[in-house]
Amino acid sequence: MSVFDGLPVWIAVIVAICLVAGAAITFVGTVGLARFPTFYQRIHAPTLGTSFGAFFVIVGSMVFFTALEARPVIHEVLILVFVLITTPVTLMLLARAALYRDRAEGNDVGADMPAAENRSARSDVGDTDQTGL
């Protein structure tokens, strides 16, 4: 643990806060993933992790290495950028696909229309997947 000893305490505190905050936010996000009753609600949960969860951890990392190596270490920002760019792609594709799957199974969750989500929610809960795949 010798590498840590050279760091000023205030840096350590900042890093610690960042890390724990980021991890906690991400954790809560997955709690949402586990807890929310419908799929469409669940898609919002991971974005906690991809936004501030990742943000805090990455900031913590940047601060830490910058202090450690005594020069700006900011390459981690790339991760944040890419996460911010790529996560929506999955979510968009997935949500849209889910809508169509619900539609195809007769849960009229509005193909292009906002509709009562409750109906789809009902069909979502406890419905095991029978895609044949």
Next chain:
Amino acid sequence: MFEHASLLFLVLLPFLGSIVVAFLPTRARGIAAAISGIVAIALTALAVLSYGDVAGERVLRSELQWLPQLGLNVIIRMDGLSWLFTTMIASIGGLVVLYARYYMSAKDPVPRFFALLLAFMGAMLGMVLSGNLIQLVLFWELTSIFSFLLIGYWHQNAAARDGARMALVITGTGGLALFAGMLLLGHMVGSFDLDVVLASGDIVRTHPLYTPTLVLILLAAFTKSAQFPFHFWLPRAMAAPTPVSAYLHSATMVKAGVFLLALLWPVLAGTPIWFWIVTYVGLATLLLGAYSAIFQQDLKGVLAYSTVSHLGLIVTLLGMSTPLALVAAVFHIANHATFKASLFMAAGIIDHETGTRDIRRLGGLARFMPATATLAIVASAAMAGVPLLNGFLSKEMFFSETALRNPIPFVDVSLPVVAIIAGAFAVTYSLRFILKVFFGPPSTDLDRTPHEPPALMRRPIEILVLACLLVGIIPAITIGPFLATAVSSVLGPDLPYYSLAVWHGLNMPLLMSVVALGGGVLLYVLLRPYLARGIDGPPFIAHLAGPRIFERLLILLSVKWAKSLERLLGTRRLQPQLAILVAVAILAAVTPTLAGVGPLRFSFAGVEPGLVLVWIVGMACAVGAATQAKYHRLAALMLMGGAGLATSVTFVWYSAPDLALTQLLVEVVTTILILLGLRWLPKRFEDAGIDPLRKFSPRRLRDLALAIMAGAGMALLSYAVMTRDAPDGIARFFLDNAYSEGGGRNVVNVILVDFRGFDTLGEITVLGIVALTTYALLRRFRPAADSIPRPEQQRIQSEVEVERADHEEGTILSDFLFVPAVIMRWLFPAIVTLAAFLLLRGHDLPGGGFIAGITMAIGFILQYLAGGTRWVEDRLRILPVYWIAAGLLLALATGAGAWLFGVPFLTTYFQYADLPVLGRLPVASALLFDLGVFVLVVGATVLILVAIAHQSLRAASPRAKGASGSADASRGAS
């Protein structure tokens, strides 16, 4: 010198002749016969000329090196016994050739016949002239093979095919037994040289291996000489052309067995086991053959069974182990050859002239062919043992041997009694043969009127019958010296006293002869009514027909049992095979470790809570995948991804960043790959009504047990290794030299591209091969009927598009991908940049050609995902096949470039270059190698993925079977 040459010539000449004859045109009957005749005459002459050299117990030897270190040399060796056989084989061979010239139809491919006959003659000569046990086996088997071909000469006949096969199977089996026996014999003696073996009788007879050796050799002799219970192949072999029967089945091949017994008599004979087996097998054969011969309706059948019986007689004599019996045996070998060959020829003439060999249809032939009849009658008389003929003399000697008193009562009684009965039977069948065929009312239903054959065709019979007479009347002059020479080569100098004379006074043997003659005549008279009924086959034992039993046994053993055994011992299903593999692997790993694997220190030291949580997920994912893979393939695929992620995290945790990167990237590609494949798999729905008990079927339980054991085994092995001190292995060298000698700080990468670059070269070759294989296979891809239609989702979406006014074909897809596609395209340059970075830094930090290549390939795939196959290939010419070639070539060339510097393949060039602006830069040829890896990986990965992706295009195209699809994949273009 002449001696060596002539010996060699004796064996080689027939084979040479055979080859020459074989190349004659199909119709060249005359020339073929002439050449064969010349060969036979030459051989006879050679044999006759060598007599002077072998007389007086001299042994001629000529040795050629073949496999000297194992004691297997070609030794041509001639002593008295083999001289006698050589002469017989050559001279009777000549007569048979002459006979066959007229016997064989002009329509037959006669050159083939003579070629085989000559080859057989060569094999036979090689056998009798063998001076080496193994060489003898060799020629022994050759005689079987050529006899097989000769019997099956008229292969369009089912009988010929069956007879040939049966003969080969039985005699061939005997040959294999002989091989084993000779090996043991040679082992006991310490040499395969016959002369050494013959001198080592005492060692052999007292050796513990004597009995198995004897049994094996006897098996060979008995099968070859048609002894009970292997006798039945011989009558079946009568489907052969008659010259073949006359030659092989009377004079030569069937004598191989008795020759062998006589040859090895000094070594093997004289023990009780020899006596009991040989004598009684011979006796049984003698009796059975003679009995069966009486009731045959086929002329050749009678002769065949008679041959069996006479061979039995000879074997009995050899079994008795007395010198005089041996003399009688050798004498009878020669006598039987002469009269039986002539009888076969006569039978052949009858067959030829009348068109039948069925005794029931024949009669009164003496009127049509008096000369032939006379000859046959004389020969038959010899066969029956009528005085003044050669058969009488040897039979007399046989009787006198059986009549000797023996302390064992059973032997004392059984030998003479059986001898007399068999003698009587011989008289009966000979009598029947003569009377039925040549006398009585002439047959009426023949196809043509029989008449005498061409004079030259009869000539061989005349010569042989003359020999019977001469030997029978003046034995001491005609055969005496030669017999003595032959016998003395076996018995050595101390020949027993025997007299070759027609009259020995009134004695026991004569009495026995008289009883046999009288009994035979009486039996014939008694049997006439039965025989007149024309039933084929002997009464009482007909249902014990050897051939049928043999065929059934063969089918049972070689087909039915073999099939069920094959099914029992093997499987064509995959799951049992894999289960066996797992079980065997468990066994292999467990057996050595039963001795213990040393102390296993169980400890929870160094537990990392984060990683433990990761592995809780990882294990849950693994088990989940295992349970979901049948009905929820997508779920299983994703769960597999979860397990893969846990693996990657572990790699990072324990200092293997390169592995983590590789694992993650491969994970992504594999997921896409399997997804591409899922499109073509049948849908599979969980059957709600499935019997819950099926989950606990024995097979599943077995598989579960195997899986748990294998898993536990791997866990234990890895734990055992992880918790003990690492050996002082080769790793240190790499750590020491990676930077100073390899020019890289990332030791793993330096190992991959430098220290063990050859592995990497191989590894990328594998990748290239696999890509080409998938491409090749997918060119022939035919989707199953139920997966040809577009996926259900697309169909429903198309329907919606058609229904709705604001939609047109493809709207849903384009809307679906509208924003994602934009992002995916922008990401492409970023991925290219990342790939370039991973490639260039690999030597010093995690990365390298493979990682970069996969990254790049993912970039390409992303574009396919966003835009579809057509869209991408309209814009990018990827040409993956050329990438593969280029990558491999680059890597190969880099490796071979080292040759220019006079160093071995893959020796890297490494130096720091000082450049004006850029400063000090490392220049390593390993980077070039890594570039090759990169290029190949991109090409191979893209080719694999795109080749699968192209199948959708093919299926979607109007001609569902269109081949356009993956053909583009290689062009990847336009």
Next chain:
Amino acid sequence: MNLNDHLVILPILLPMLAGIVLVIINERHHTLKLALNLGATALLLVLSIVLLSRAAGDAGAVTATYRLGDWPAPFAIVLVGDRLSAAMVMLASVLALAAATFSAARWHEAGPHFHTLFQFLLMGLNGAFLTGDLFNLFVFFEILLAASYGLALHGSGRARVRAGLHYIAFNLATSSLFLIGVSLVYGVAGTLNMADLVVRMAAVPTESRPLLNAGLALLGIAFLVKAGMWPLSFWLTTTYAAATAPVAAMFAIMSKVGIYVLLRITSLLDGVSAGFGYDWLFFGGLATMAFGTVGILSSQELPRMAAFSVLLSSGTTIAMLGYGDPDVTAGALYYLVASTLGLSCLFLLAELMERGRSAEADIFAVTLEAFGDDEETEHEEEVGIAIPATMVVLAISFATCAILLAGMPPLGGFVGKFAMLSGMLGSVPVADGTVPAGTWWLMGLLIVSGLATMIAMLRTGINRFWAPTDDHVPRVRVVEIAPIALLLGLSVVLALTAGSVMSFLQTLSDAAYDPGSYVQAVLGSIAGGGQ
């Protein structure tokens, strides 16, 4: 340093280069590809002859090594060209030349990249024969397997693909065992170099020895799978029988790779392994022989019978390795060479013999259907000018093959069996009558299996050549007969020159069981490169 110094690696690099060049050439240029393939294979044969003659020539130092990357052994990879590996390389190239020639008649056009895969298969084979490193061996195994997967599937069609699936699944599982074995060996002994393993094995602490043995045993399983030991060989018969003729002819050597490696490792470790695994080999070999015997008898189709003959040949050799005796091994090697020539030939012949038959005509039709409407096989051309007396030639070839494989005299099968048996008996003191029970079993099985082969071949031969049928005489091209003649001619030469061949194999085998020179050559001098 001239090309001569790189001789050992050339049998690997030449096919690789040829394979790469063949990738680039478009499938349209059939003839060019074929010519290149044949040329490269012929060149390989020349190379292998040079290699062998050099290995045979040096009486003392029979082991030529090649240190890749100029790194010292045992750290990096080293190639070892001794008599054993040189002989195997030569055998492989002979078969390759025959198979490639045979394919020229039709099969090479049955799908893309045939020639490439063919060359890569050779690369894998030669690499496996020449490498002195366990993990590198794994890599070359994978190369030859990958190429063999492609070749097994060559021509496609239902039967091939189904067999291919089993083949691949089974061998993928086996590859895992290989990896586990290699890594265990590394984990315990700390090395991957075979020669170094000999040295280090002695230093492995006793308590770790079982782990090392477990690793070696798992490796052994991997090799035995390739060699086709019962009960790990069920995939083999189906795959070999389903493969196209030239491919199956090449596969005849694939099972021998497993045997080669087994021999290499057991003989190298003979001194330090305390006979570990010999019993397993012996009894496994016996079981394989028995299964092969049963299978040969129960087979209806000739290709399947040929595939079971592969098992028989393998089983025989495996059992012999269980003796760990140089004399027996020398005989086994002779038998291996002779039977491999015969097997290869039989696979080629099988196709020609089945060609004229109606049943096969159906199968062929199916294959043609599977070829589909792709442009390159559209023209179902005339197979060739029927040579006169086709059937006679086929029959003689078949009979020769049968005699060779059944171990009937006078061909190599007989000589090989004789050599093995006298080697076995030679290890028993003459005065002592107690031949071990196992040896009796082996003798019995050798003889019974020969008999079974004879019976089965007889059945087939009589059926095909003697029984009158309405099958037409197959149209056979000279390029199809020539390789058969080559292989049979070689087997005759092998029998005629049995003396010199056996003495060569004897010294080879003696050297193998006396690993001193091997270890010396690999680890001895630190000077890199060539010799």
Next chain:
Amino acid sequence: MRRVFAYPVLWVALFGMWLLLSRSVAPGQLLLAALVSTIGCWAAVAVEAPKSKLRKPALVLKLIGRVLLDVFRSNIAVLQLTVGRRAPRSAFVTIPLELRDPNGLAILACIITATPGSAWINYNARTSTVLVHVLDTGDGIAWGEAVKHSYEALLLEIFE
């Protein structure tokens, strides 16, 4: 060459990316960065990444600030929803858009989706509407209005 320099912003971004990755501004790395960025731009050309003109690049900073603020607020809101007892009242919302530029739309999609509590589901090119799913409508924000005002206007300014 003109085609390669069709994406100046991308070139700069890739250049920066390389330097970040290599963690160095040594001359050699700058040269490499330039080289790789050029190759990257060529790749963008090949896949026809949609071009846009940046009219007011300065506004990008304003956009980023607003996004960060929004993201921060929504993070807290969603955190509360996740751990709290109140069941969220989710809804699909259709928002008509004036923005047509593909890149602008992509950025908007990223912003909406990256912001916890809202997710861009689908864009209908015919009607120029976007379907958004909102986790919780409980705080009374009229989602369509919010999006239009806070982001679309800005993006329209930047891109068109």
Next chain:
Amino acid sequence: MSATILVIAILVSQVLLGGAMCLAGWRLLKGPRAQDRVLALDSLYLSGMLLLLTFGIGSGQTIYFEAALVIGLLSFVATAALAKFLMRGEVIE
């Protein structure tokens, strides 16, 4: 002092992220629908990536950065492919 703070913080965040992975893994196992699993896999990757970053801090080395970057940039390709497969029944059309 710094060391203690950091060690504890890293341990806590690792446990939290490991817990996050467990929750995501639970969703991955449970589903109930394919889209839920894809979502869970995406989450799993994200948490894993953050875990790698915290590990990197713990080790004081930046060599683990690339693994995290690759997850950040490329793992979405797999999940996007899965999503597209759900939508269209085909990944590449």
Next chain:
Amino acid sequence: MELVLAISIGVLAGSGIWLLLRPRSFQVIIGLSLLSYAVNLFIFSMGGLKSDAAPILEQGVDVSTYADPVPQALVLTAIVIGFAMTALFLVVLLAARGLTGTDHVDGRER
């Protein structure tokens, strides 16, 4: 931690082998993948577990503290070959499915 990793290897291998013995080709391919994870980790474990010791050389660090690079190099090769083989197996199972109409590994429903 060795114990946890060993158990994980065991579970991965067990799951993989269970699937390997199943009748559907898809199960087999997933099984082979899981098995290859297990094998890769196994090879990796042969070098022992060392945290924070990536074999990336830095000046002034004692080389004996680094993790064993050899198993890592072996695993890398194994991963690549494993990937290639998975791809091949997939394609063959697709071809078999196309030609036989079933996804049973024996090409016919039992």
